[in-house]
Amino acid sequence: MSDRLERLESAVASVAASVARLEDRVAALEVGRRALGEGGKPAEFAGELTPASAIESHIAAALSTPTLIGRSFLVLAGAFLLRVLTERDVVAPVIGVTLGVAYAMTWIVMAALAARRGSRASSAFYAACSAVIAGPLLFEAATSFAVLSPVAAIVVLAVVTAAGLVVSVRWRLEASAWVFVVTCSATAVAVATARPPGETATAVVVLLGLVVFWCGHDLRWQGLIWVTAFSADLAVLRLTTMACAAGELQTTVGTVHPTIVSSIQALLVFGYIGTSVFRALRGRIPTRVIDFVQTAAVCLVGWGGALRLAEVHERSVGGLAFIALLSGAAAYAGAFGVVDRRQGRNAAFVFLSFLGLGLVLVGLPGLAGGTTAVLWSGLAVAAAAAGVRWDRVTLRIHAAVLAAASWIAGGMVSEVTGDLTNVGVVNTTSGMETVPIAVLTLGATAVIIIGRKRRAGGWLERLPLAILLFLSALAVAAAMVVAAREVLTPGVAMGAGTVAMSLVTVGLAALAKRLEIPEAGWLVYPFLALTGLRMVVRDVFSGQTLVLVIALAAYGFALIASTKMVGLRPAKESPSTGP
Numbered sequence: 001m002s003d004r005l006e007r008l009e010s011a012v013a014s015v016a017a018s019v020a021r022l023e024d025r026v027a028a029l030e031v032g033r034r035a036l037g038e039g040g041k042p043a044e045f046a047g048e049l050t051p052a053s054a055i056e057s058h059i060a061a062a063l064s065t066p067t068l069i070g071r072s073f074l075v076l077a078g079a080f081l082l083r084v085l086t087e088r089d090v091v092a093p094v095i096g097v098t099l100g101v102a103y104a105m106t107w108i109v110m111a112a113l114a115a116r117r118g119s120r121a122s123s124a125f126y127a128a129c130s131a132v133i134a135g136p137l138l139f140e141a142a143t144s145f146a147v148l149s150p151v152a153a154i155v156v157l158a159v160v161t162a163a164g165l166v167v168s169v170r171w172r173l174e175a176s177a178w179v180f181v182v183t184c185s186a187t188a189v190a191v192a193t194a195r196p197p198g199e200t201a202t203a204v205v206v207l208l209g210l211v212v213f214w215c216g217h218d219l220r221w222q223g224l225i226w227v228t229a230f231s232a233d234l235a236v237l238r239l240t241t242m243a244c245a246a247g248e249l250q251t252t253v254g255t256v257h258p259t260i261v262s263s264i265q266a267l268l269v270f271g272y273i274g275t276s277v278f279r280a281l282r283g284r285i286p287t288r289v290i291d292f293v294q295t296a297a298v299c300l301v302g303w304g305g306a307l308r309l310a311e312v313h314e315r316s317v318g319g320l321a322f323i324a325l326l327s328g329a330a331a332y333a334g335a336f337g338v339v340d341r342r343q344g345r346n347a348a349f350v351f352l353s354f355l356g357l358g359l360v361l362v363g364l365p366g367l368a369g370g371t372t373a374v375l376w377s378g379l380a381v382a383a384a385a386a387g388v389r390w391d392r393v394t395l396r397i398h399a400a401v402l403a404a405a406s407w408i409a410g411g412m413v414s415e416v417t418g419d420l421t422n423v424g425v426v427n428t429t430s431g432m433e434t435v436p437i438a439v440l441t442l443g444a445t446a447v448i449i450i451g452r453k454r455r456a457g458g459w460l461e462r463l464p465l466a467i468l469l470f471l472s473a474l475a476v477a478a479a480m481v482v483a484a485r486e487v488l489t490p491g492v493a494m495g496a497g498t499v500a501m502s503l504v505t506v507g508l509a510a511l512a513k514r515l516e517i518p519e520a521g522w523l524v525y526p527f528l529a530l531t532g533l534r535m536v537v538r539d540v541f542s543g544q545t546l547v548l549v550i551a552l553a554a555y556g557f558a559l560i561a562s563t564k565m566v567g568l569r570p571a572k573e574s575p576s577t578g579p
Contacts, residue, residue, distance in 0.1 A: 115167065142194070212228040268302040404471065481493075499554040
């Protein structure tokens with residue numbers, strides 16, 4: 001009997017404990033539901049609510065949407081009332097516009113108050129109402145009513161947008177930020193189109209993009225960053241095109257002021273690049289794809305546009321070139337002297353180093369003029385030497401880029417192509433410039449070969465030498481053709497291109513085998529393909545049997561010799577078990 005009583009007492013105690021736990025959970029749920037229903041912030045334990053409580057909150061939010069839409073209609077009704085009063089001369093147009101702007105600002109304040117209470121939906125609706133009121137109002141004030149000048153309308157629009165963005169950033173309201181950004185950009189473009197050229201509107205769009213670019217990274221508003229950056233680029237491109245057209249035609253397109261346009265171009269370039277550089281040096285925010293893409297875009301639109309504008313209006317580009325070179329040197333110093341030491345070779349390092357390279361490529365032509373290609377070749381040798389000295393893959397890549405740029409700028413591509421194909425291409429460079437470019441390219445290649453590390457590396461580490469070897473091989477082949485023309489008859493010299501390319505191919509194979517340079521082996525088969533194509537196109541249809549014989553013999557020798565040195569080895573025969 002006593003055992004039964006003890007078991008019964010333990011069972012009762014267990015039931016009592018379970019009931020107590022259930023009462024505690026119910027009390028917690030009731031408190032959490034009251035906290036959510038009051039519109040304030042949820043209690044600390046709200047994250048532990050059951051799925052049923054979460055469903056109830058979503059249902060409540062959905063039911064509140066019609067109410068918010070109704071409020072928005074009432075707000076818009078008030079705005080249209082002000083318009084009616086202005087159109088019927090009840091109030092003066094200036095007063096009507098002033099009241100309209102004040103009315104729009106009022107709803108920004110309401111959006112801030114709603115966000116402070118934790119009602120994000122109400123805040124977004126109020127922000128949308130403010131933007132919808134301010135945008136059309138200021139457009140009509142600058143066009144239809146002519147109450148405000150285009151400059152004044154854009155300035156007021158900028159103030160309204162700034163207030164809206166402050167609220168959006170303060171409470172992390174991405175939807176509200178989108179509303180204000182789109183409204184401001186669309187209104188600015190509309191005003192600029194109606195009243196060209198729209199320098200103020202362009203400046204506001206650029207400033208808006210910079211603000212979003214600065215704040216959006218912390219808030220992770222990547223979509224908004226891309227949209228505003230693209231809008232800023234297009235706005236500056238449009239203004240630059242108008243300014244260049246006005247200069248070429250010696251007319252005024254809405255009184256374009258080149259100095260103002262240049263200032264906006266500078267704002268675009270230094271604003272975006274300066275922000276990306278500051279973040280890269282600081283290292284708190286990682287360098288992202290937008291930094292690379294927008295830097296390239298602003299250099300093309302802003303810097304390229306500035307050079308074009310200076311050319312059209314017959315202004316000196318020496319100052320722009322000097323600033324570019326100075327900025328490039330600073331970018332190199334920041335990459336190797338700051339980021340590399342503090343952060344290592346990360347995305348910020350790559351960004352700053354290639355920014356330095358790009359600025360050097362952009363700035364040097366403005367100071368060097370006709371000697372630009374030769375100077376780029378000299379810098380390629382210097383970059384190759386520095387890359388070997390300090391074992392920097394980045395500098396070796398820069399050496400390859402500089403060498404390729406020198407070939408393009410110096411007309412070496414067309415000249416070498418003409419020599420190797422015998423098509424009579426008119427050389428775009430003088431012999432005085434061609435020879436130094438070829439010699440310096442060979443020098444950069446030799447520097448990397450001599451100082452190379454005999455360790456395995458990835459394709460990116462080996463790519464610079466492959467590019468330099470390719471250019472050097474073309475230069476050597478072209479030199480052979482030029483020499484052959486001096487000593488051979490014109491008829492026989494027609495086949496010199498195939499012979500030269502065949503010998504160069506064998507030389508590449510020898511480098512790959514004897515000096516263990518795999519990059520040279522990469523080029524053997526592409527050169528064999530180019531040589532074969534040259535032979536078919538030129539030698540087969542030349543109509544001269546002797547030329548064809550020489551070409552076939554040279555190409556056959558190249559095929560046998562080069563493939564033996566770098567080709568696949570035949571597999572060893574396995575021992576046979578049969579008779």
